[in-house]
Every structure is written in structure tokens, then in C-alpha cells.
Amino acid sequence: MAKQVQAKLTKREQGWTVERDKLHGVEEAITAVKANARAKFDESVEISVNLGVDPRHADQQVRGVVNLPSGTGRDVRVAVFARANKASEATAAGADVVGAEDLVERIQGGFLEFDRVIATPDMMALVGRLGKVLGPRGLMPNPKVGTVTPNVAQAVKDAKGGAVEFRVEKAGIVHAGIGKVSFTDDALLANVRAMVDALSKAKPSGAKGQYIKKIALSSTMGPGVKVEPSTVAQA
Incomplete structure (x- = not known):
């Protein structure tokens, strides 16, 4: 044996x-x-x-x-898809990168230096173009976990805070x-x-x-x- x-x-x-x-x-x-x-x-x-x-x-x-x-205990890097006042609110709340079409182009070009993605509801049609990039990484915004929301400032603070x-x-x-x-x-x-x-x-x-x-x-x-x-x- x-x-x-x-x-x-x-x-x-x-x-x-x-x-x-x-x-x-x-x-x-x-x-x-x-x-x-x-x-x-x-x-x-x-x-x-x-x-x-x-x-x-x-x-x-x-x-x-x-x-x-x-x-x-981690420094969470947050990307936000928003325009106008909502973009300003996200930036003021501490988001690391904020944008719209320009951010889509950066991500399509290989930019992935973030840990959480947040979007306002009106931006989801745009964010949908990134499904094959964000989806497999578990980064696609979803209203069930509070990452698709009009209150981007609070979502950024939550992501940064734990x-x-x-x-x-x-x-x-x-x-x-x-x-x-x-x-x-x-x-x-x-x-x-x-x-x-x-x-x-x-x-x-x-x-x-x-x-x-x-x-x-x-x-x-x-x-x-x-x-x-x-x-x-x-x-």
C-alpha cells in the first residue's frame, strides 16, 4: 500500500x-x-x-x-459618474475621480484605479457601456447596494467610511x-x-x-x- x-x-x-x-x-x-x-x-x-x-x-x-x-482600515478609492451639481457634490465629499463620457473613455482605455463605482440614476445608460469591464470585477453600480443613487455625496462618504x-x-x-x-x-x-x-x-x-x-x-x-x-x- x-x-x-x-x-x-x-x-x-x-x-x-x-x-x-x-x-x-x-x-x-x-x-x-x-x-x-x-x-x-x-x-x-x-x-x-x-x-x-x-x-x-x-x-x-x-x-x-x-x-x-x-x-x-483601507483607503477606498471611489469613482463617480455624475454631471453638473452632482459631480461637484461627489468631489466635495471626497471622490477620487468624477466624470461622465470622459470617465467612460478613460476606463475603456484601461484606467481601473478605483475600488468602488457610484453613479446617479441618469448616468446608468452611459455606465452600461462598461458592463464587460466593471461587471466581472464586481464594480458595476447597483441600486440594491446603494451605488446607484441621487445622493452621491452620502454614498461617497459611506464608501470612504466603512x-x-x-x-x-x-x-x-x-x-x-x-x-x-x-x-x-x-x-x-x-x-x-x-x-x-x-x-x-x-x-x-x-x-x-x-x-x-x-x-x-x-x-x-x-x-x-x-x-x-x-x-x-x-x-
Whole structure:
């Protein structure tokens, strides 16, 4: 019988101090994620939530936006499609790039130095030309997540201040960044709870049985830490 060959652990993996298969309380999990973040930069903290949905069905889609109370720790670059007064409002609110036809041409020419795209409703016919560019990157403005709105100033402030979009993937999993390892435990806890609460409120009508099945936290270069879902609820 052939011997099983175990994968050799890297030096980073050898230094991890976490039981990978154990379910941790959410506060314990946050402590473990921070303790195992050994990179020489401020690693992002990410959450993965396995939902009891089948995204192939229209009535089991999960999509939305959540305003993380502690912010994301990221400098979010925002592009806005707007004209006249709305363009001025977006600029005043801190948008990184604002335009109309000129911005369409820049993006068609390869300009993609932004993380969020916001548009006023009247601009969507124009933005639609960029569907093949923005769509695959998850950047297409959508009224369901507040990125198609006449209130561009507030949308820009939200994006800059900690608004995170989420969307379930084919395997029924939602991934999102919820902060940095430099955040305090309490700040990360508040963000975890806000994210899970938003997912709970976004439960689709077609979801049957257990909805939030598994939760895991990790840092950019660290191990995944499994979380007992029942410990995430607000105290």
C-alpha cells in the first residue's frame, strides 16, 4: 500500500498556534487571528461565511451592503459618474475621480484605479457601456447596494467610511474584509457582528434549513480560525 505523503509545513505554518478544526468563541477567534498574524505589514482581517443557500436559484441570492462601525482600515478609492451639481457634490465629499463620457473613455482605455463605482440614476445608460469591464470585477453600480443613487455625496462618504458590499459566491460563501490586525479586539468584534447581522437580515426567501452554517476568520497570511456561529450574536 502506498504511503500517504504529508505536505511539508512552511516556517510560517509551523509557527501557527491555533487548533484548525476546533470551533472557537468569536472573541477567542479574534485573539487567535491577531496572535498568528506574523507578516511585516498590517494584515487585513477577513471573514468567510458559509450560507445555506444555492445561488443558482434566483430566490436564494444574497447581496447587500453593511456599514462597519469600526471602518475597514483601507483607503477606498471611489469613482463617480455624475454631471453638473452632482459631480461637484461627489468631489466635495471626497471622490477620487468624477466624470461622465470622459470617465467612460478613460476606463475603456484601461484606467481601473478605483475600488468602488457610484453613479446617479441618469448616468446608468452611459455606465452600461462598461458592463464587460466593471461587471466581472464586481464594480458595476447597483441600486440594491446603494451605488446607484441621487445622493452621491452620502454614498461617497459611506464608501470612504466603512461601507462593505457583500455577495454570495457560487459555493454559497460570502467573503469580506472586516478590518486590520492593528484594530482592537472590540473594534473587530463590532465589525464581525455587524457583518453577520447584515447577512442575517439579507436572508433570501428561498433559503431553507440552517442559514448561517459556518464562519471563519483569518488574516491575510494567517490560518483560518473556525467560529462557533452562536457566539457572534450581540450580547
